C-alpha cells in the first residue's frame with residue numbers, strides 16, 4: 001500500500017499519548033506499544049513500531065483506519081509480512097495487521113476476506129473439491145497482500161482469478177471494483193499507485209478433481225523446494241522483480257544476478273542465497289541497513305554487466321514513511 005498518509009512529522013510524546021487515548025475511546029482497547037517488527041516479518045528484521053494493532057472485524061478495520069486518518073497519525077497496513085523489509089529504527093506510527101479471515105462461497109466463486117492466509121484458502125478449496133488456485137501453493141501471505149502485489153508463480157497470478165475486490169479508504173469510503181479497475185500487471189496493481197485497502201475479494205474457481213489438484217500442488221512444491229532456500233529461511237521471497245527485455249520477455253533476475261557474480265556476496269548477516277541468487281536471506285542478525293547495502297551492490301553489478309536496472313519486489317518501509 002502507499003505509506004499513507006506520508007506526514008513528515010515524527011510523532012512526539014504528546015501526540016502519542018493523545019493518539020493512545022483517542023484510540024482507547026473509539027475502539028475500547030489500546031494498541032500495543034513498542035512492538036518489534038522483526039516478529040511481524042518473514043525477514044526477521046525491524047525495530048519497534050510505536051503502536052501495533054490487529055484488526056479482526058470489518059468494523060474494527062474501518063474504525064482504526066478512519067481514526068488514524070482523522071488524527072493525521074501515520075499508519076501502515078500489513079498482512080503476513082512476507083514481502084516487507086522493516087527499518088532497523090522500526091516505525092513511527094501505527095502498524096495495522098489484518099486478521100480479517102473467512103471464506104464463503106459455492107462452486108465457481110468464493111468470497112474471501114483479505115486477511116485469510118493463502119495456504120488456508122488453498123486447503124479449503126481442496127477439501128471442497130474446487131480447483132483453479134493450485135498455483136498459490138507455497139506462496140506465503142494473505143489474500144490482501146497477494147492482491148496488492150499481484151502475487152503468483154508459474155505463469156499465473158491472483159489477478160487472473162479475481163472477479164472483484166471491495167476496497168476500504170481511510171476517509172471511511174468503500175468501493176467494489178472489478179479486475180480491470182485493479183490494473184494488474186507483473187507483481188503490480190493499481191493499489192500501489194492509488195491506494196485503497198483490500199477488505200474482501202471474490203475469487204473464481206471451478207469444481208475439480210481433488211487428486212489431480214493435489215498432484216499439481218505436490219509438483220509445484222517440489223519445484224519450489226529444489227529452487228528456493230529451505231523452508232523457514234528468513235527472507236522476503238524474490239528480492240528483485242524479473243526484468244523485461246526489449247522484446248517484452250521476462251528475464252529472470254536470479255539468472256542476471258548469478259552471471260553478474262552475486263553468489264556468495266554478503267553484507268553483515270544479509271547474504272545472497274546459495275541456491276537462488278534473487279533471494280537475500282537473513283543468516284542471523286541482519287539489519288535492514290545490511291540488506292539495503294547488499295541490494296544496492298547487486299543492482300550495481302547487474303547494471304554494470306547488462307545495463308539493466310533491477311527493480312525491488314520487496315517493499316522497504318522506512319521508519320518515518
Ligand SMILES: Cc1cc2nc3c(=O)[nH]c(=O)nc-3n(C[C@H](O)[C@H](O)[C@H](O)COP(=O)(O)OP(=O)(O)OC[C@H]3O[C@@H](n4cnc5c(N)ncnc54)[C@H](O)[C@@H]3O)c2cc1C
Nearest residue numbers: 001079080081082083141142144145146148151152198237
Ligand atoms: C519464502 C517466500 C516465497 C515467496 N514466493 C513468492 C512467489 O512465488 N510469488 C509471489 O508473488 N510472491 C512470493 N513471495 C512474496 C510474498 O509471499 C507475497 O508478496 C505475498 O503476497 C505477501 O503477502 P503478505 O500478506 O505477507 O503481505 P505483506 O508482506 O504483509 O504486505 C505486502 C504489501 O501489501 C500491502 N497490503 C497487505 N495487505 C493489504 C490489504 N489488505 N490491502 C492493501 N494492501 C495490503 C502492504 O501494505 C505491503 O505494501 C514469497 C515470500 C517468501 C517469504
